[in-house]
Amino acid sequence: MGVNSNSLLGGDGFITTTIEAFANWGRKNSLWPMPFGTACCAIEMMGVFASRFDLSRFGAEVARFSPRQADLMIVSGTITYKMASVCRMIYDQMPEPKWVIAMGSCTCGGGPFDSYAVVQGIDEFLPVDVYIGGCPPRPEAIIDAVMKIQKKIDLEGAPIL
Amino acid sequence: MSFDFDSLIAAINSAYPGAVKERIEYRGETTLIIDKDRISSVCGHLKGTFGFTFLADLTAVDYLEIRTPRYEVVYHVHRFGPEIDENIRLRLKAEVHGDNPKIDSVTHIWSGADWLEREVYDMFGIVFTGHPDLRRILMPEDYEPFPLRKDFDVRDREASKRSFERALREGGD
Numbered sequence: 001m002g003v004n005s006n007s008l009l010g011g012d013g014f015i016t017t018t019i020e021a022f023a024n025w026g027r028k029n030s031l032w033p034m035p036f037g038t039a040c041c042a043i044e045m046m047g048v049f050a051s052r053f054d055l056s057r058f059g060a061e062v063a064r065f066s067p068r069q070a071d072l073m074i075v076s077g078t079i080t081y082k083m084a085s086v087c088r089m090i091y092d093q094m095p096e097p098k099w100v101i102a103m104g105s106c107t108c109g110g111g112p113f114d115s116y117a118v119v120q121g122i123d124e125f126l127p128v129d130v131y132i133g134g135c136p137p138r139p140e141a142i143i144d145a146v147m148k149i150q151k152k153i154d155l156e157g158a159p160i161l
Numbered sequence: 162m163s164f165d166f167d168s169l170i171a172a173i174n175s176a177y178p179g180a181v182k183e184r185i186e187y188r189g190e191t192t193l194i195i196d197k198d199r200i201s202s203v204c205g206h207l208k209g210t211f212g213f214t215f216l217a218d219l220t221a222v223d224y225l226e227i228r229t230p231r232y233e234v235v236y237h238v239h240r241f242g243p244e245i246d247e248n249i250r251l252r253l254k255a256e257v258h259g260d261n262p263k264i265d266s267v268t269h270i271w272s273g274a275d276w277l278e279r280e281v282y283d284m285f286g287i288v289f290t291g292h293p294d295l296r297r298i299l300m301p302e303d304y305e306p307f308p309l310r311k312d313f314d315v316r317d318r319e320a321s322k323r324s325f326e327r328a329l330r331e332g333g334d
Contacts (some may be wrong), residue, residue: 028228081321082301084327116301116308125329 016042027071027097028153031060031146034094036087039077041104044136053139060146067093072149074142075126076103078111078117088125097158101145102128105135106125164189166191168212173227177202188251197255198232201291205251207238208270213251216267219277221285225311231259232287236267241268242309257287266291284309303327 035045035056048055053060063071067090079087089102102122107112108131112118122128129152130145170181170193180203183194195203217237224231226284236253257264266289268274278289279298286307297304301324302330306313 032177076232081318081325082299082328084325115322116306116318120318125325139234 020157020160024153025159027158028150029056029059030062031072031099031149032062032064032070033060033072033074034067034090035063035065036073036075036090037077038079038083039104039106041076041136042108042141045074045103045142046077048139048142051115053143055143057148058150064065065087067091068095069141071096071098072101072146073126074097074101074103075107076136078106078113078120080117081119083119084122091126092158097143099129099149099152100126101142102126102131102148103142103145104137105133108133111126111135162243169324172210173206176206190250190291192252193256193309195253195263196258197254200234200236200253200255201216201267201270204238204267204270207251209238213240213249214240215251216271216273216277219267219274219281221287221309223285223309223311225259225313229259232285234261234264234281234287262287263290265289266290271281283307286310300324301328 005099035042035049037045047053049063050063060118067073071094073091073094075087091098100122102108106113106118110118111122114120119125130148132141132145134141166184166322173181177199180196180199181193182196185192185194202207204213207293210316215238218234222233222235223234234255234257236255238251238253240247240249240251242248247279255264262285264287264320266278267275268278268289269291275292275294276298278292279295280290281287282295283297284307296302300308301321304320305325306320307315308315
């Protein structure tokens with residue numbers, strides 16, 4: 001972006017940029033998360049949305065329980081194989097562009113549940129952008145993950161149409 | 162008046178001879194080993210005559226390579242008062258053989274047994290005859306193994322993966 005100084009174009013008062021940079025600027029500062037909470041990590045995620053840690057400072061407070069209105073999926077909690085198909089279906093229902101945060105040890109790699117029922121990491125069936133370790137992670141770690149997503153949108157962007 | 166287990170056992174045994182095989186006392190808890198073919202009648206008698214109106218839990222144990230018969234179905238039944246020392250928790254156990262394990266359902270006595278028996282069927286593969294709707298309750302419907310059996314490897318995720326992939330293809334759970 002640049003501040004216009006060409007007097008033929010009207011001098012001060014508007015800025016020039018590319019449509020891509022503008023769209024990505026909008027995207028990264030208004031992420032709408034789809035909270036996919038299945039276990040105790042979801043409680044910590046609620047803490048992040050609430051006033052003490054206040055994810056709205058980073059433009060991501062509008063938690064949407066409809067995947068059609070969301071572009072960031074926060075998978076927080078143990079994912080069993082029976083839940084995995086539901087999780088994948090909700091991800092498929094989200095419109096492009098979309099990003100995924102794997103929150104907590106269980107979603108990252110199964111956590112303590114090395115069992116017949118639990119998926120050993122949601123990257124078995126979802127493309128994960130940012131992993132957060134911890135059991136559960138501190139709210140600051142979740143804010144950091146959202147900021148990493150913002151940085152990723154800024155650097156890589158996504159197609160506009 | 163405190164509760165008299167001896168008269169309870171005598172009453173059951175006179176109504177259904179040989180139904181109570183053994184009585185075990187451990188740390189103030191009473192366990193009765195019940196003949197598996199009589200479990201439904203004994204439970205009906207306990208509820209009807211002795212006021213055990215509440216089935217607190219129904220589960221099973223797999224004693225593979227430890228003892229035969231292999232399975233034990235465990236019932237925790239409770240009666241409420243009216244006196245404080247008549248609040249009684251009683252444990253019933255019925256031994257079930259390993260090949261083609263089957264036992265009568267108690268859903269017609271305590272309707273709360275419905276989901277508990279489905280869970281035992283889901284985890285151990287013990288069939289409850291007379292159950293109105295004996296399907297898996299926790300694992301996917303097309304899942305084949307019975308995961309709490311001792312001869313099942315708890316880290317074996319292959320069957321879960323197959324169910325998951327089918328659910329992805331066809332939708333549903």
